[in-house]
Amino acid sequence: MTAEAESWSGVFLRRPAGEPRGVPGDAERNVKASLDRLLDTGAPAFGPVTVEDLMWWTGWTLTDTRTTLAATGARAVELDEGTGPHTKALFDRNGNIGPTIWWNGRVIGTWAQHADGHINHHLLTDPGSQARPAVETEIHRTLAFLDGTRVTPCHRTPSERSLAT
Incomplete structure (x- = not known):
């Protein structure tokens, strides 16, 4: 999704039809x-x-x-747990975290989609022998889900920008 394609719609909360009102x-x-x-x-x-x-x-x-x-x-959960010196690279200037890779409740890496559609990723730490193949599996699953669609965050982080090139 590019900024041009971004759209917002309001969220309205309604009581389902027939639901009684005012019941304690x-x-x-x-x-x-x-x-x-x-x-x-x-x-x-x-x-x-x-x-x-x-x-x-x-x-x-x-x-x-x-x-x-x-x-x-x-x-x-601590958002900066495990990110150490990488914390600034993972957040945009508004404080929103960018594309991250999580394992057992911790941020272990970051990822971005390259202009040609493939996904680049960078692990911030060695997550262990179980996590590495799980990350690869999720990358392939995400690529299959995207099915050629190119996605660019509207508010890009330094890490995402770097990995997307």
Whole structure:
């Protein structure tokens, strides 16, 4: 996706047709169920997510966000764990992390798609004998999924720029 192809649409939350209104406890159950779904589906696809991200997405206060997260059993991860001197290269100027390779809850590398479509990657550390073939498998799976489509992040990181050339 290029910046020219980027589009945004609003998200509207609605009560399903026929769902009763004003039943005590519904709001709390719906919030819990919605957050569970967000953490189960959204965070793996777009995460990790920060407390600040969740506050921005939901409009909650810091206290409400922390209380709700504690109730779900979500656990914190350190984004810079294992990245050491590479941290600045992995984030764009707005603080968004770029394409990264994760293994057992840690960032172990970065990747980018080259102009000809292939994927370059760079491991920041030796992740071990199980991770290396898993990374290669995921690269091949991603290439098959893209099926020739070229993807360029709108907000590029120094590492992504370097690997894409």
